[in-house]
Amino acid sequence: MKTGNYDENRLLHLLLDMGEMLLDSGAEIKRVEDTLQRIGCAYGAARMNVFVITSSIVITMEKMNGELLTHTKRVNYTGSTDFTALEQLNALSRNCCMNPIPMDQFQRRLHEIAEPKGQRDLYIGSILGAGSFAVFFGGNPADGIAAALVAVLICFIQEKMTKLFANTIMFNLFGSFVVGIVICLMVRLLSFLNLDKIMIGDIMLLIPGIAATNSIRDMLMGDTISGMMRLIESILWAGALACGFMAAIWMVRV
Structure with a gap:
């Protein structure tokens, strides 16, 4: 150099x-x-x-x-x-x-x-993940299909609307509310669907699992400040997701 x-x-x-x-x-x-x-x-x-x-x-x-x-x-x-x-x-x-x-x-x-990469793999992985988790946690095949369809909406929101929000907390609150409304309306129209199974399948795509895991690892490696920041952020993100889904259930009153 x-x-x-x-x-x-x-x-x-x-x-x-x-x-x-x-x-x-x-x-x-x-x-x-x-x-x-x-x-x-x-x-x-x-x-x-x-x-x-x-x-x-x-x-x-x-x-x-x-x-x-x-x-x-x-x-x-x-x-x-x-x-x-x-x-x-x-x-x-x-x-x-x-x-x-x-x-x-x-x-x-x-x-x-x-450079932005193609989103095909994201959509495929999300569809498979949401559908599989819905069935894994006790849902029927119809619940898995419904969760997979909602996963497409989640990917679209993540792809197109992330930059519209000032921080991840507000984005998670908005995204979970919209997704929750869609799931609740689906369950009201199709009574054979299970609300909890579809929600748990789709929420797995949104929870900050890796961020929370990295926060613990950072603290164990001696980076306490960064670990605590990541842990607090992860808790706030998870809380925003919970509030969004609860607001959707309350509004639709399933």
Whole structure:
């Protein structure tokens, strides 16, 4: 890497973007910090000091001459999970550590990973997941089909309306209310359907299970602040889901 400030500043900008993408893909805090530290050292830094929480990333690069360079980024954590993007980012980090690539190529690879991907797999997985859970928890085949149909609505809401809300809590409240209304109306029209079985199948697509699991893992790894933040956020998201479904049941009065 060149020793000019331009390249070093550009590297830190790319590392901040990469850290945000890792968090948004569901990576735990230790993984994000370790990845950014290793890449920075691979590009010639004498030492990298990285501090990550779910809402902020701070990177301080110590150059060979002792000069310090610090960059900070505010992160809008959504609690989403994308294992495909996470795998691609891990592969990119290993590539950069073994054989540092030019900045232009690094930036291009990040943009390719960040590009929106087809939603077909999301729809298929959601349909199979919601239908299977509805049957698994005691529902009949009709409940499974109904839950699978509602899963399409859930995916559509997640795809088209997420950016319309200021935070995940409000989105979960809105999404669960709309989904709850649809399920309640289906049950009123088709009396052979079981409300609880359909709801439990579809709510499995919305609960922040991985975020809650990562929060416990972060705390066990010593990242107590991030772990507590994730845990509180997960509880609030789950509470918003419960309130949305309860409001829908109360309004339709099934």
